[in-house]
Amino acid sequence: MADKIISIYKTRLSLSELIPLLAMMMALSALSIDTILPAVTIIAKxxxxxxxxxxxxxIGVMFAAFSFGQLLYGPLSDIIGRKxxxxxxxxxxxxxxxxSYHATNFKVMLxxxxxxxxxxxxxxxxxxAIIRDQYVGADMAKIMSIIISIFIIVPALAPxxxxxxxxxxxxxxxxxLLLTHATIVVFWLGIRQPETLAVENRKRFNASLLLKEMRLVLEEKTTFLFSVSQGFVFGNMVGFLMSAPQIFADLYQEQDRFPLFFAGLAISVGISSILNSSLVKQLGMIRLASIALLLMISFSLMFLVFIFFGNGQTPLWITMLFLCCLFFQVGFLMxxxxxxxxxPMGERAGIAAAVIGSISTSISWACGTIVGQNYQKTLFPLILGWFLLSSLAFIAMRLGVAKARSHN
Incomplete structure (x- = not known):
């Protein structure tokens, strides 16, 4: 039925409609995580x-499943279509x-x-995959930045x-609430967005071919290294998401105002994403990402010095100042x-998106979980993790750049 409805709209959606639609799609995952943050301790009790x-x-279980699930939907979308x-x-x-709504114990909730x-x-x-089906290079990066700048409104407001x-x-x-958001997105996508993968370009299910396609994506060293770099950057975010409710409650007794502080940090990402969309064609993706990672390393190292002299804690205004500086860089990286x-993926957009997403999310989940589980009522584990992961992200990105240039 949906396919018959869609046949009315054979032309590509305008960017003015495509961008908010895809932003709402991407926002569903953020909404699923960030609306739960104020309720974590309540659920536990x-x-x-x-x-x-x-x-x-x-939070952690959802990230783990999220990383695995991406490996399923890329190949599936190449076989049956994106929608x-x-x-x-x-x-x-x-x-x-x-x-989860009907859960009576923690295991069922998980x-x-x-x-x-x-x-x-x-x-x-x-x-x-929908974006990659239609756009490449700097145009794709610009559209992604605009989508992220809109999408960031959700984590800003979700807590x-x-x-x-x-x-x-x-x-x-x-x-x-999550079910309501998902329903709106399904109907909007189903009625308005044309399928971007034509039937003649779809692939038949073939396990050996599927594994070969995954191997080809992984063997593209630039793709792999940039995915790893992205994973380390997101590891900072996951570590923060896991630790933040406890940090603001234990260290600052600000659990009631935590959503406001979180909104401020999310807005800083949105602002830098908007700046990135206007700067990326002038300065290039590599230069912007390199500068952002170097600044992230520098700010986290400076923050560690303050934490050391503050015996594991800093005044709230210093904490928020440094966190805003760190989060601001994320908009130039995502x-x-x-x-x-x-x-480099071209016609492998579907499976490439799956593999890239799975690599980056697996790394971010593993790193973020280690950071979160080491929380002991100080800022030290979070910011040390931020410094180390940002350094690893920079190394992986520069190795990827070197590989890309050696191919040219």
Whole structure:
């Protein structure tokens, strides 16, 4: 039925509609994580979690499933089309939300979150493949930056939205909000967005061919190294997401105003993403990403010095100043590193988006979990992790650049 409706719209969507649509698709994963942040400790208490850091698994399990799920939807979208693969993912996501809504113990809650991560990973893969089907190079990076600058509004507002729900309803109502958002995206995509992968360009399912395609993506060293770099950058974000609710509650007694501080950090990413979209054609993706990573390393090292002399803690205004400086750099990295990784892939856009997403998310989940689980009521593990991961991201990116130049 959806395909018949779509046949009315045979031309490509205008950017004025495509960008907000894809931003809403990508925002579903952020909404699934960030609206839960104010409720993490409440969920843990309600479901009888004893170890304080175990509450972070509500976030961590979703990231783990998210990284694995991306490997499924890339190949699937190459076989059945971008839109149908997205519908499969949203069906799984819906089941996960229902399971979490009715969870009576922490294990069932985590199972629901696992299904949510497995399902919502389709949104990231499919949105990137839709862009890559139609745009390349700096144009792709510019569009990604614009999408991210819009998409960042969601994590800026999501914790406040979660806290508002908690004020009047149970934390379980958050899962109803997620279902509502997913429903809107499905209908918008189904009615307005034409399928970007023509039937004649789709691939038949062939396990050996699929493994070969994955191997070819992994053997493209530039793609692999830029994906690894992206993973280390996102590892900083995951570590922050896991630690932040406890940091603002334990160190600053600011759990009620945490959504406001989080919004400020998210807005700084949005501002830098907008700047990136206007600068990327003038300065290039590589130069912008290199400068951003060097600044990230420098700011995190300076922050560590303040933390050392503050016995593991700094005044709230210093913490927010440095965090804003660190988050500001992310806007110059998210779109650029992804576009740099996707650029050599051409007709392998679907499986490439899956492999790139899986590599970067797996690395970010593993690194972020290590950072989060080492939280001991000081800022030191978070910012040391930020310094180390930013340094590794810079090394991986420069190796990727060297490989790319050696091919030319």
């Amino acid at each position: 309600d479901l009888g979690v004893v170890k304080e850091n175990s509450a972070q698994l509500v 149908r693969a997205f519908y499969v993912g949203i069906f799984i996501f819906t089941i996960g939300c229902i399971v 199972f629901g979150r696992l299904l949510q991560g497995l399902g919502v990973s389709s949104a990231r893969v499919i949105s990137q 406040s939205l979660g806290q508002l729900i908690l004020k009047y309803y149970s934390y379980r109502s958050i899962f109803l 779109g650029n590193l992804n576009a740099m990784a996707m650029e």
